[in-house]
Amino acid sequence: MNDDKEPQGTNPWMKSLAIWLGIFLALVVFVTMFEGSSRSSQAEGIAYSDFLNRVEEGGIKEADIGNGVITGTLTNGTTYRTTAPANTAFVEQKLNENKAITVRFKAEEQPSIWMYLLYQSLPFLFILGIGFFVMRQMQKNAGSGAMGFGKSRARMLTQKEGRVTFDDVAGIDEAREELQEIVDFLKDPTRFARLGGKIPKGALLVGSPGTGKTLLARAIAGEANVPFFTISGSDFVEMFVGVGASRVRDMFEQAKKNAPCIVFIDEIDAVGRHRGAGLGNGNDEREQTLNQLLVEMDGFEANEGIIIVAATNRPDVLDPALLRPGRFDRQVVVPRPDIDGRLKILEVHMKKVPLAPDVITRTLARGTPGFSGADLANLVNEAALLAARKGKRLVAMREFEEAKDKVMMGAERKSMVMTEDEKRSTAYHEAGHALVSLHVPGCDPLHKVTIIPRGRALGVTWNLPERDRYSMSMKQMKARLALCFGGRIAEQLIYGADELNTGASNDIQQATDMARSMVMEYGMSEKLGWLRYRDNQDEVFLGHSVSRNQHMSEETARLIDSEVRRLVEEGETTARKVLTDHLDELHRLAGALLEFETLTGEESKKAIAGQDIGRDDGAARGSTPVTAAGSSIPKSKRPGAGGWGDAAPQGA
Template sequence: MNGRNWLIWAVMFLVLLLMVHYVSSSGPSTSVDRLTYSQFSEQLDSGNISSITFEGEKATGTTAGGDAYIVAVPQTIQPTVADRAEASGINVEFKPEEDMPLLLSIFINLLPFALLLALLFFAMRQMQGGNGKAMGFGKSRAKLLTERHGRITFDDVAGIDEAKEELEEIVDYLKDPMRFQRLGGKIPKGALLVGPPGTGKTLLARAIAGEANVPFFTISGSDFVEMFVGVGASRVRDMFEQAKKNAPCIIFIDEIDAVGRSRGAGLGGGNDEREQTLNQLLVEMDGFETNEGIILIAATNRPDVLDPALLRPGRFDRQVVVPNPDLVGREKILSVHIKKVPLGPDVNIRTIARGTPGFSGADLANLVNEAALLAARRNKRLVTNKEFEDAKDKIMMGAERRSMVMSEKEKRNTAYHEAGHAIVALTVPESDPVHKATIIPRGRALGLVMQLPEADKYSMNYVQMTSRLAVMMGGRVAEELQFGKEQVTSGAASDIEQATKLARRMVTQWGYSDKLGFVAYGENQDEVFLGHSVSRTQNISEETAQLIDEEVKRLVNDGYLEAKRILTERRDGWQAIAAALLEYETLTGEEINQLLNGGKIVRDDPFDKPQDPPSSVPSTGAPSSDGSKGKEGDAPDGEPQNA
């Protein structure tokens, strides 16, 4: 229990004692007659008094009728009254007056003031929000990290070896600075960790704290910014003052873009408080006063918005990129996270790593956790490959919506739509292998075909792009060939949108149009305004815009014609896949190849058996708001999207 709780209980206890005291002193008692001295003297002479007790200058007792009385009798005449009473045979008693102890009297008199001061002190502590001192707004909120339990070291960081090596050198310098200073080397003043969310930037910082035997202060960028101008700058000064007293030490600022954005940029003008805070941070890092022995490590996933003065050497000497891990890195990260998970004999870590391209470290940790939860839900003692596959599908494609029901006609449309995607993906050149096809609704899609690359890809060539356009058009073409143009559904809306985006990038950014040449059109067209993307068409003439639209239409139409040719030639194949999807709802890539080679599907796992008809256990869903059935498309910057 902390000091604040003790204070609360003490105040409550004192208030309770005070209430008991007043209640006991002012509570109801037997009725007492207050007599004047004259009335008392008359009753004494008439024999109506049965007992007298003198205590100080008051006398109490009872009358002959048994009533209690009280009367004030000066001490000078008390002996005379006592003699008269004894002469009449009345019992007389003298009691010494009990004076209250001096300390108790002082305590009772000062108790209300003490309670008032305690309540004021408690209210001030509450208003400060735990800063520890009155008016502590300008004090640093950096916390000194001392991890005795759950300590993270570099052994717990996997998959980002290059970034780890850069930071290991900083730790080595702090442990043995003379090793580097002999050759004239100076300690780096700052290191900026840059990478997408979930790649392990904060984990790296915790590993530095676990490895380096030096004080480690941690704070978030948002902790500097307040509604009062100047508070953030004051906190920066106080933070570096604390760091100087503990040098050599490390300061870690998470999400530094909250305070380090470019000055004077953006819509609506700058924020004076944030800019003052940034100015003070720049001065502390590399101003007239040198802060020797203080290393500043910051993390952000938005390096493009940081102020250029913050990024220059002398402030952040190193910019360490923490990217999404590659195949080998994902395998190492999975090995770290599955240490506490009992695995089945059929689990192959490399296979799981190959099937998770583009996953960050946080995504892989979530994958292992989801697989463990699925195994527990199914009352299994080991986490098998089935759980990992289902967990991966849930993360990449969304949770299954088996509770939604759609008609048999819509289910047939979806099956033929996805079969068209699958057969085109297996036919076009340089296409990623088909991993799975399903007509079970997931997320916003009624069905989808997932393609997984055999290795990590960082770029795409022209053949791969045109093949992807054909794959995207495969679903629409399949519906046309099977049901006719009049019965084509809106399920290809997402496919058409993704195909258009890919074709436009091919024309305007990657130079795949002979008519437009190797010129970038519409570069940086998308701007963010109030959280929404706004497109611009500056510096492009109407003729050029029309030519771009024509080239985009040509590329998409070529993909459509290629998909139509393939589906016409391999009609029996995609109809067999559609029939199997209607029966089993989900097919793996191996099962699709078996069907195309004339084989049959054999399943033993109870979780892989076909579901009951929709009348008893609904297994499909209604169309989404945009009618999309799949997610086949390309990710931004031309990287393949695995769906």
Template sequence: MNDNDKRPGPDNGGGNPWMKSLLIWVGILVALAMFVMLLDTRDVATGSNTIAYSTFLDKVEAHTIKDVNVAGEVITGTQTDGSKFRTYAIQSDLQLTDRLRKAGVEINAKPDEGSPFWQIMLMQSLPFLLFLGIAYFVLRQMQKGSGSGAMGFGKSRAKMLTQRDGKVTFDDVAGIDEAREELQEIVEFLKDPTKFARLGGKIPKGALLVGSPGTGKTLLARAIAGEAGVPFFTISGSDFVEMFVGVGASRVRDMFEQAKKSAPCIVFIDEIDAVGRHRGAGLGNGNDEREQTLNQLLVEMDGFEANEGIIIIAATNRPDVLDPALLRPGRFDRQVQVPRPDIEGRIKILQVHMKKVPLALDVDPRTIARGTPGFSGADLANLVNEAALLAARRGKRLVAAAEFDDARDKVMMGAERRSMVMTDDEKRMTAYHEAGHALVFAHEPTADPIHKATIIPRGFALGMVQPLPERDTYSYHRDKMHADIAVAFGGRIAEELVFGFDKVSSGASNDIMQATRLARAMVTKWGLSDRLGPLDFSDSEESFTGYSAPRGGKAMSDETARLIDSEVKRFVEQGLERARQILTDHLDQLHLIANALLELETLTGEDIKRLIAGEELDRPDSNAPTVVLPSNGTSIPKTRRGKGPGPFGNPLPA
């Protein structure tokens, strides 16, 4: 397919538009100048000096006039010194001819013919021609197909992208294999429509891509067009709606007219919920601009006139607000879910984005994918970009695992705040707080492995302990939930055991919030309370993801509400005592980890395992001095201040 036959451009549309507009305005200015010159009836061609009539008579009597030319009221001539002159005669002076003859002046006379006929016609027609020229210019702007001209409200703002804009194929789309396979049928139809027509099958007219922001809905639509090799029209749902009633419907009609000229093609409408919301849900009489636009879209997609070869693909993250008429068979026949990628999908997405990045040997996409649960494709692309920027800023030629580790820290928590001024007591309390989290993590069998612990402030967190899950979690078990509550209180209990009850800080505020939400979800949503049984006491309409507790509650008796609060408190206190028991039994390990954090600022999961096992940490420099910790006298070689070798999991901020 020749792209030049499909899309008019500078070489296929009759010249440079900017030059054409310039020539039009130059023509208008020239016409105005000619009009002003024609209005000036003075004879500029003679180049003579105009003198008073009385001066002319004095010169005649003084015999300084050589000859005259009389044309009506205008008298021109030559003086004896050769200079030209001009004057205007008085019609009542009947003796002028006798005076001229007595003075010996040569007299030439010619009739007053007035202005030429062409000049008169031009003067009379020029204003009308100017008006026609300006009207033609405005009408041309109104008829521009792009709708960008003056008063081009009703023209579609859809942009057509072809191969010259960068071809995208399914090789560029990773991590959403199920959605890609479901849309493969559309590609086969666009390549060979007769394949389905022979068996009486009809390709779906529309596909609705549903997914969270950044999951690759737009990229997937462009990949369909790239695989099929057809034109790709893209427009946003907000581009249809204007303040003038009827403009959106006109743009819908114009968009489909453009698509018919390029069929077979794909029309992609991004954020269709801006125009496709449920009708009658707003204020007023319901006959507003948005609803008229939606009505026109419904007619164009499945009305009396068939739009053969036009595939409509729309994207939204709010399918629940769309009008039911849009989702019926014959319009958007399919709803394709584009979820956040799992660990295997994240590996493939990372491999796609890492192709353009020079990587060090210690970079493992699987390790990075393990540490990025819940990341969308856009998040992973941003992670790779941030890692490359960090490597360039540090003057490296390759992007190493340390850069990916720091990049994810920056993406999730913000940049390092090494300039933050903290007292020694605050640093020590932060170190014990994070050591408490890490120690409970290490001694809970069902908890995720630790990636690293750090006391370097980032964002609003003074420190964090980051797990590295072995796999993505889709369901949560009772023992894992109780372990997570205990881990959340590890920092608070560590502060209480080391500094005393009165010195407990506010650093555990986020930990308390997470533990309370998890406990409430266990009681009200998952039926994990023996006293309440397997009953749902939440009224959340949204699907539960993560450990965020549902808001509000169903109508229930006061006794049931008190029982729910009692069970939530019991679960939280059980986790609190569980963390207290672990830290009390391994208090020497708590001191060991905390002092190591104070000295090194960052410990990897392997470092923490070795400290708990009583082993020495690896020394990158054989000449590095050892640090004697006052808790039990164990000597630890001083290592370089830095990060762990790989990415990490969800942090627990201090």
């Protein structure tokens, strides 16, 4: 923001126009000053001898003598110009002999000293004027000008830009209640002062990306109807030492002028990381910025009426001084919504979408575990786009289901072609995953299985929990280990060990990581006990990951590897037993996938039992191009939803 406030009603475009108009008038004056010499230079120049001949022949009508130059008009009306000699007596005699020539003498003009100074200084004044105009334009955007590095880049949002209230924030009722006190304080500060209470100076919103932290901060300002300053943590840091601290000071100065107000710092971990953890010394720019922020929030000078609201998804890296009482003394967790929260969020986003009568919001909420508010907004938007692409006037449940599949599993890749053998191998692979999930206790219910490529997946087996899950038992994790190997073992039983392909690479990676976490983090190994053998993250030094548990002995490391192998082999044995005992069901399910290419959980159960799945809209064999197995998909970002794409488990 700029310290120089524009007068009310002043149009910045008019000011710029006035400056440019002044520059234009200066150019006009500059050109006019030399207009006389330009005009004289337009006269026809003739030789002195030619001038004398024309005098004798009577070809001269007028003659003006002065300043060493003779100018005038010829008898044909043309102007002329010639240089006169130092002694003009001879010329005067010749002109006087011809009485028809009008002779005039010009007195020698002495230029004014002010005109001389103006002639010399005008170019420099013109250059200085342009430089002043450029510098003023650069300083208008605080922080971006050549002289404005220390200006705050915080923007003040007013209610004209769209007021957001708590009615627009759904699914995070607990966080709203935590922040309601801040709203009440901004509306009526004396209510708390009478009882000697002090409102927290800062509130830290902690939550995963997309859970609505920024929206919640805007809702606080909208409810209290106060100015709202917003800035990102990275906007404080520059390559010049001291700039960030200057911007912090300027931001608080602007906030004091508009108090009571709210200052929202997004991604505060960019500037509030733990001091001394970096590679630099104590005088680096980021730490100086953090020091200034700490002083401004709770120093000798009180900042009454200024409430700092910050957001981050990495509270573990913040400096302890930033979190102590008196600064960010209230931490508000903004979690991913549960089923009731997802229902409310969907209702908010569906207000602007024309819905068909068959849309059941609770069914969509149940089928989207782990979705954040941003994910649900994207789901509704994708459904509206699909309906518009089909030329529909209402968004039906079918569009929402297709949008959900697209968001969770990726878009269908119908343009890729595979051979019949490759398609058959993919069908057995996904059928193996599905069959294991149906017969191993602890697995989530089977939701859908498909051999149509989606995103980077070349086939997906998708499991959904019956309700929101916040933890996993050892039984459930061992079931997922068995589920990881369902595809690889199914291929081995059908084609033999020599025909195995690379499609299970991600399966093996997911199973290994899960087993290692069970041993080293969750205390699920009797031999190693309830000890933690690794931290949440490894340190990074110059781009290389350095393990923190270098104190681990060789014997302990061997024991960990042995326990990890044991858990993986137990999962493999469980999956092999299930598929061997139900080999006929494996053939039936793979055959149904080859015919219909996509089956729901209920249709998969009917196919395993040899029953008619109850639909005839399935594509004929090979009607939809599918790619071969042999690729993998990344881990799912949706906790609680297990999807195995071409033998690549997600959400494990």
